[in-house]
Amino acid sequence: MAKIKAALIGSGNIGTDLMYKALRSRWIEPAWMVGIDEASDGLAKAREKGLSTTAGGVDGLLPHLKKDGIRIAFDATSAYVHPENARKLAEHGVVVIDLTPAAIGPYCVPSVNLSEHVGKGEMNVNMVSCGGQATIPIVAAVARVQPVAYAEIVATVSSRSAGPGTRKNIDEFTRTTASGIEKVGGAKRGKAIIILNPAEPPLIMRDVVHCLTEGEPDQAAIRASIEAMIAEVQKYVPGYQLKNGPVFDGKRVSTYLEVAGLGDYLPKYAGNLDIMTAAALRTGELIAEEMSSGRFEPVSRAS
């Protein structure tokens, strides 16, 4: 079956890492990379791999969408730029997978709710946040066993892996992740904490998920559910690992995780970035599969 052509918007670390992953995909063919700096390493790497490139932002891509058959775009720019990108791409019927914290579309965590979105033909889905991709599956794994009154996650990432966008608007991370814990994870109340650690060599992303269950936790069922969920995430992030737990302490269920990346363009310790690109690609692939088989019916078409 023919691969679906995709554009990568943003030629930074995330966009470039995503390109390397997409080049291996059975369903997606990365055809364009869009940047704003002609001299960026990402655009050079894209040209090397035979992609068409523009340093003219999304406007530089729009005239080529139709003739190059682009049907999916991954936006790895910023929350400030995304809404305008999304609007322009939607006008051309391109499905947008949003890796920024803009969150215009519904949240998507592939191991939890991907099929739900694909079935609906959403034109814009959002990948929540790195911490959200790493922790929401565990919240959901507990919540599918029994009600979770409160879930809290602590994501610790190496300073080197936290880019200027994250740093300028760190509240966006806590806000978006907390909201994803509730909306996708299924906790009644969510809280997110992020810590940057500058240690050298850089630490591998670690995540802790604390759930407070409503009744006494069903230990055996929760343990089995978490293990199954981890296997599900490992399908797209092989370095996703349970380090300790689940620890049961009264109604508290704590799970300690580590997320190592594949080391495509980003270093392996930056599991926080890798899990975003891997989750976004997984999402794109499922949408591409639907498109290839003619099952994808967009919910709304922009005028």
Add this chain to the structure above:
Amino acid sequence: MNLSGKKITLHDMCLRDGMHPKQHQISIAQMVAVATGLDAAGVPLIEVTHGDGLGGASVNYGFPAHTDEEYLRAVIPKLKRTKVSALLLPGIGTVEHLQLAHDCGVATIRVATHCTEADVSEQHIARARKLGLDTVGFLMMAHMVEPAELARQGKLMEGYGANCIYCTDSAGYMLPDDVSARIQALRAVLRPETEIGFHGHHNMAMGIANSLAAIEAGAVRIDGSAAGLGAGAGNTPLEVFNAVATRMGIVTGVDVFKLMDVAEDLVVPMMDHPIRIDRDALILGYAGVYSSFLLFAKRAGAKYGVPSADILVELGRLKTVGGQEDMIEDLAINMARTKKSA
């Protein structure tokens, strides 16, 4: 050392840093009693929030007896002269919390980051300044970075709008020369009107000596805590520092005897355990570990049968930073496992 005539602002921590040894369970009545006592003693500024700052209420750091809002709304209206500050750690608290603290009548916001991560504070410092608040950039675990880099980070915070920059010895690790070098480095790069502060912990019993070194190098705000109530072996004991400062001719404006009374009559009776340099607290200072880890390590050590001292040493070796309380149980489980298989 001649510091005679220097005017210093004392900033009391016992209702914020003191929340750590109290496991965030200080009652409203205790808060109000201590705060009004400090007001009567002439302490110009006191900090009130969860120990880990606004929004710190969590499984990770502990749920407090009352919300930040309840504490602030109870304390602020009772004060005649004393102003109240609130701490905020980006990544834990958000600008919404900052706005709430402002609405409650807080005069000062202290935005705290690890000493190398000042650039996560931009949105919070900018907002605090826009609200017209006294805005402090609070660089934690400052012993972990060279003076020149600390100064560069302080300069970033000043650029975002902070009118005061702190060198924060969260681990109580520094010796007076370490403090002097860092305050001098900050003084050399910051604008003359930008104030410099020092926040000490007493894990190596250097709180007072370090605070004096800080003043000599140009600091004009000094943090301490009545009876030392704070994380680890506590903060610089404020009533002691005030007595020393007064003898040296430093102008604090704080009544030596009234502050002693607050410490002795109100704060000491609140303590769940004596705030002293026990073995674990000494290790915090010696190994450079975040002071708030103390009780977490003691609890995890008891639960998993691992010496708390070993956990703290390991936390230091791993170069953990403030806020990484989540490491402690994880590490204790690993250590217990290793011990079992050995």
